[in-house]
Amino acid sequence: MKWMAALPLAALPAVAAEAGLGDYRPVFAPARTEDGRALVVIRRFLLAGKPHVLTVEIPDFRTRIRPEEWISWERSADVAASYAALLDALSGPPHPVENAGLTHARAAAEGFFLTVDMCPSSKPFEARFFAALAARAARDGRAMPVAISISGYWALDHAAEFASLIERQRLGQLDISWVNHSYAHRYVRGVPDRENFLLLPHTDFEQEVLRTEQLLIARGLTPSVFFRFPGLVSDARLMAALRRLGLVPLGADAWLAKLQKPKPGSIVLVHGNGNEPFGIHEARRYLADATRRWLPLTEALAG
Structure with a gap:
């Protein structure tokens, strides 16, 4: 590796604007697909003007981008428990x-x-x-x-x-x-x-x-x-x-x-x-x- 000078950060807004991507926010919330499979939503954003989410599938931990209307928000936090436990184990001490x-x-x-x-x-x-x-x-x-x-x-x-x-x-x-x-x-x-x-x-x-x-x-x-x-x-x-x-x-x-x-x-x-x-x-x-x-x-x- 070598020293890297700071570069302008203006490139991303241009790229995002071309894709119609905006209002990008972190969340951590349990949800389910329409057929009942467990998910954790970790991002919400607009894509081409429509609400979308970035989800983590449980239990295989694969990610997917979905229109928000394709999921149902889960009231029980149990859906996200296995993923939260995994994150705790891998990000906890020692450091x-x-x-x-x-x-x-x-x-x-x-x-x-x-x-x-x-x-x-x-x-x-x-x-x-x-x-x-x-x-x-x-x-x-x-x-x-x-x-x-x-x-x-x-x-x-x-x-x-x-x-x-x-x-x-x-x-x-x-x-x-x-x-x-x-x-x-x-x-x-x-x-x-x-x-x-x-x-x-x-x-x-x-x-x-x-x-x-x-x-x-x-x-x-x-x-x-x-x-x-x-x-x-x-x-x-x-x-x-x-x-x-x-x-x-x-x-x-x-x-x-x-x-x-x-x-x-x-x-x-x-x-x-x-x-x-x-x-x-x-x-x-x-x-x-x-x-x-x-x-x-x-x-x-x-x-």
């Missing part, structure tokens, strides 16, 4: 400065979870790596599960590359979980981690989260329940704020560029933004092993 939250599958898993971070970068992204993921999908006969951690500034600065990832999802090559990686992803070289990234002064954490979600929704994508802290750096205050926003903190126990070895159930971390070629080299080596199963990230929450 290490680095790599708090979900770092490994919560239950035994016969596979691995690939996560790819897209921090702001001036370098071209790892196009050949994503092509290799598509090739793996063709070989397996199913979309390759991958969680892509998107920072807002990377998406805005690499519009064509971002569009190519969306297209691979549309073509059924990649089964992408869109992970929130903050909007600006600020970093100052030489500042200790405990004071850096989202812990830098004058950081509006809620807006760092919500602006990235709006950018994804404006592009026709659905944000997942996961948030990856830049640098994997957080503290108790940020964890509490993330809990109030209804999101799961995502760490990793196999950061390949740091020579951490994946085990069954590992959450594997590489950078797809051009900043960590060694990690990409290692990931391609693991991908070449046809015996390794790669799983959707939401399955790491089962327990």
Whole structure:
């Protein structure tokens, strides 16, 4: 990573306006679908002038955007109890400065979870790596599960590359979980981690989260329940704020560029933004092993 200067924040309103997205608000409320399935609503907003919600399915923790008229608000908080308990477990103490939250599958898993971070970068992204993921999908006969951690500034600065990832999802090559990686992803070289990234002064954490979600929704994508802290750096205050926003903190126990070895159930971390070629080299080596199963990230929450 490197120092990233503050960039203008005017781009998001333009993107949101094009999509007719507005009045974006966090909530945490139980609800049900028309056929009675349990949901937790974590956002309410207007899309093309009509009320919509971002919901978390219970018990599989997948997200979906629905017109608000498609749900019924549930009076009993029991509907949301399992999700609230999960958030409490993953955002509670202890609060290490680095790599708090979900770092490994919560239950035994016969596979691995690939996560790819897209921090702001001036370098071209790892196009050949994503092509290799598509090739793996063709070989397996199913979309390759991958969680892509998107920072807002990377998406805005690499519009064509971002569009190519969306297209691979549309073509059924990649089964992408869109992970929130903050909007600006600020970093100052030489500042200790405990004071850096989202812990830098004058950081509006809620807006760092919500602006990235709006950018994804404006592009026709659905944000997942996961948030990856830049640098994997957080503290108790940020964890509490993330809990109030209804999101799961995502760490990793196999950061390949740091020579951490994946085990069954590992959450594997590489950078797809051009900043960590060694990690990409290692990931391609693991991908070449046809015996390794790669799983959707939401399955790491089962327990």
